[in-house]
Amino acid sequence: MDDLSLAELGERESLRRTVARLKPGEHAIVGSGDDAAVVSATDNFLVSTDTLVENHDFKLEWSTGFDLGFKSVASNLADIAAMGATPTVLVVAMVVPKTTKISWLEAFADGLQAACDQLSPGSAVVGGDLASGEQVVISVTVHGKLDGQKPVLRSGAKVGDVVAVCGPLGKAACGLTLLQSGQQDLIRSYDDWVAAQLRPEPPISQGVAANLAGATAMLDVSDGLIKDLGRISKASNVNIEIDRSLLSGYEAMLDLPAQSLGLQTLGWVLQGGEDHSLLATFPPSATLPRSFKVIGKVVAKSEHDVLLDGQPVEDTGWDSIAGN
Amino acid sequence: MDDLSLAELGERESLRRTVARLKPGEHAIVGSGDDAAVVSATDNFLVSTDTLVENHDFKLEWSTGFDLGFKSVASNLADIAAMGATPTVLVVAMVVPKTTKISWLEAFADGLQAACDQLSPGSAVVGGDLASGEQVVISVTVHGKLDGQKPVLRSGAKVGDVVAVCGPLGKAACGLTLLQSGQQDLIRSYDDWVAAQLRPEPPISQGVAANLAGATAMLDVSDGLIKDLGRISKASNVNIEIDRSLLSGYEAMLDLPAQSLGLQTLGWVLQGGEDHSLLATFPPSATLPRSFKVIGKVVAKSEHDVLLDGQPVEDTGWDSIAGN
Structure with missing residues (x-):
């Protein structure tokens, strides 16, 4: 059967075929x-x-329709998980060129x-x-329930709380660097890191687990660990101290592709966005869900929002307007 | 104070200034x-x-930021009204060039x-x-409550029901024709029709009134009367007969600009979209809310979805992919 364009099929038939896959x-x-x-x-x-906007948040030569459907849902589900809630329903507003093939849109629906x-x-x-x-342009609106x-807001961190992460840090950014390198052999070798960029798998169920754990x-973490820690510290009017030794497991996970690319791992861990891992603070007495790993602690407000081994860290994470 | 661009202000400050107006x-x-x-x-x-997509659904030389904020909310509220429900909250996803001035975005927020x-x-x-x-690109997601x-779905129309409309038909399309004519004297003279295109005011509260009336x-009516009547007739597995004499009030409302442009009024009434007026069917025994005017009746399924004075009418309304 011919792979027709949306313009050839018309709105009604294009929608019918897409919705039929959901x-x-x-x-x-x-x-x-x-x-x-x-x-x-x-x-x-x-x-x-x-x-998500083409050439700002993704490139069509790197992402399939399936990848984009998957990623746009994954990043939105993470916003509900990050509130300590369970996702329920999503609505998806798509803008596409009318020359887009229906097979691309069908794959997008399959990814959703x-x-x-x-x-x-x-x-x-x-x-x-x-x-x-x-x-x-892909705009997804996601809903959730609290049961x-x-x-869990950004503004509840208290001095003395531990800071913990569930999911990888820097893996999606490492995958992006691999794609940007254009080195096809590396992109193939490190397909797991590339997949973390193209089809992130945030630990959605752990949002409720964190909520229940207090x-x-x-x-x-959508715009980078330091930037997102800064958001908690500003909203909660506290500072956050990260212990680099507690990041070593995250760095180790990036060691092989870093060596191949001749790069350091720490930049990805601190500044890399799009992992959509969960970043939470817990009272010192809390029993953390096993999936959460402690990386630091909440301290009293002073000059710098976020400190790494006692030193201020510059926030160079993602700005969605500037595009860098 | 300088009217800075979003790129100059950055994401955080641009958002802060915009959200502050809501x-x-x-x-x-x-x-x-x-x-x-x-x-x-x-x-x-x-x-x-x-x-809403620039150059497909609007032109920045015709619409101010305020107009677009107003219209994007109005058209979404109408979708909730059309379910017989009351709008509650909206979320707005915006894509803008980073050269956009903050004053434009602030006016957009004021329009919302x-x-x-x-x-x-x-x-x-x-x-x-x-x-x-x-x-x-402006993607609005709207929510509502049923109390x-x-x-009220599209699929409930029954043979014998009356078909009625609340709000204008063809007025927004007439305004679009005026804008497309480029005749500034006419655009100024018929500013009320132009406003119907740029800042439609659908009768939101009448959705609940229609629901309560049965x-x-x-x-x-977002894509044209005939196209939207066709949607009800398909979903309900009925046909709809419109009586042209009952459209005369809608045509009369367009008579002056039509004469100035040398055009007929019926095309706007039948095919013109974007009025976001409410189009409903009611049992013959129902007491209609006073704002609803009867234009026809529901009849048994036969060959053509929609008939005007007994003749089939071609559906030439808006197709959001084809853009015509």
Whole structure:
């Protein structure tokens, strides 16, 4: 069968074929096809939105449609996990050139579904919008439920709390550096690191686990460890001290590709975004979920938001407007 | 004070200035600033998303930032009204060139707030995302509540129901034709029609009124009367007969600009989108809200979805991929 473009198929048929690849999930009472979806809820809900823009957040020569569907869901699910909550439903607004092939959009839908199934079973895409434009833009809005728990904000860190991470640090950034190197042999050899950039797998279920364990503040590391630690320290009016020796496991995970590229590992660990790992603070008495590893502690407010082995660290993480 | 660009201000300060212009509304428990907003709810919620793309859905030489903020909220609120529900909270994902001036983004925020205040008091923008790209893209996701009512779907129209409209038909399309004409004297003379295109004011509260009056099917007229009637007829497996004499009031409203442009009014009424008026079916016994005007009736399924005075009408409404 011919792989037609969206312009050749028209909006209605393009949407029909795409939506047909999505499963309704556990939470939709009325799904796609009306002016709005109806979502089951008995209590307050959470909502967050995040956008990926072609040539700013991804390149079509590096990411397949499947990759982009997977990543856009994964990064959004992490925002709900970071509130200590469980993702429920997502809606996806897509802008694509009208020359886009339907096979690309179908693969994108498969990526959306795969991320829901793999990272947060029961969650689902229940609605969306398809429009044409000059560059691909993917806006995902995700919802979550608290099941009677309080949300974990950025502003609750207390002096004396431990700082802990669940998931890799710098792995997605290492994958990006590999892609940017253009060295196909390295990209093939280190496909696991490249996959961390293209299809991140944040530990979604551990957000609720952290909440139940008493996490006082949490977010997902989307723009780099130092930048995101700075957000907690500003919102909570505290400082955070990181112990480099506690980062050694994260650095070790990046050692092989770093050696091949002739680069250091620490920059990726401190400044690399897009892992969407969970970064949380816990009271010193808390029993942390086993997936969380301590990397530092919360101290009283002074001049610098974040210190590494007692020294201030410059925040050079991602700025979504400047694009660097 | 200098009108700096977003690139000069950076993401954080650009967001801070924009968010500062938005009021929290009645439904946000946790607003902007965390990974997700927390929204009060006691029951199922509705969600819908809609995107506006520069040079496809709007032109920056015709629309101010305020206009676009207003229109993007208005069109989304109409999707909740069309389900017979009350809008609660919105999240807004924006893509803008990094050369965009902060004054433009501030005016956009003022337009968002003005539309919430004017069209659905109590509703509010509670979160968003700001990213840079080559063209302006505005993705709004809107939520609503049913307050114990059932949602009004597209699929409930029954043979014998009356078909009725609340709000103008063709006025926004007439405004678009005026803008496209480039005739500045006409654009100034018919500023009310132009405003209907740039800042539509759909009758949001009448969605709940229609629901309480027993509406069996409803949607908002976003892509043209015939196209949107076709959606109800397909979803409900019925046909719809429109009586042209009942459209005369809508045509009369467009008579002056039509004469000035040397055009007929019927095309705008039948095919013009973007009024976001409410289009509903009601049982013949229902007492319609006074704002709804009957334009036709629901009849048994036969060959053509929509008939005007007994003749099939071609659907030439808006296709968001083809862009025509």
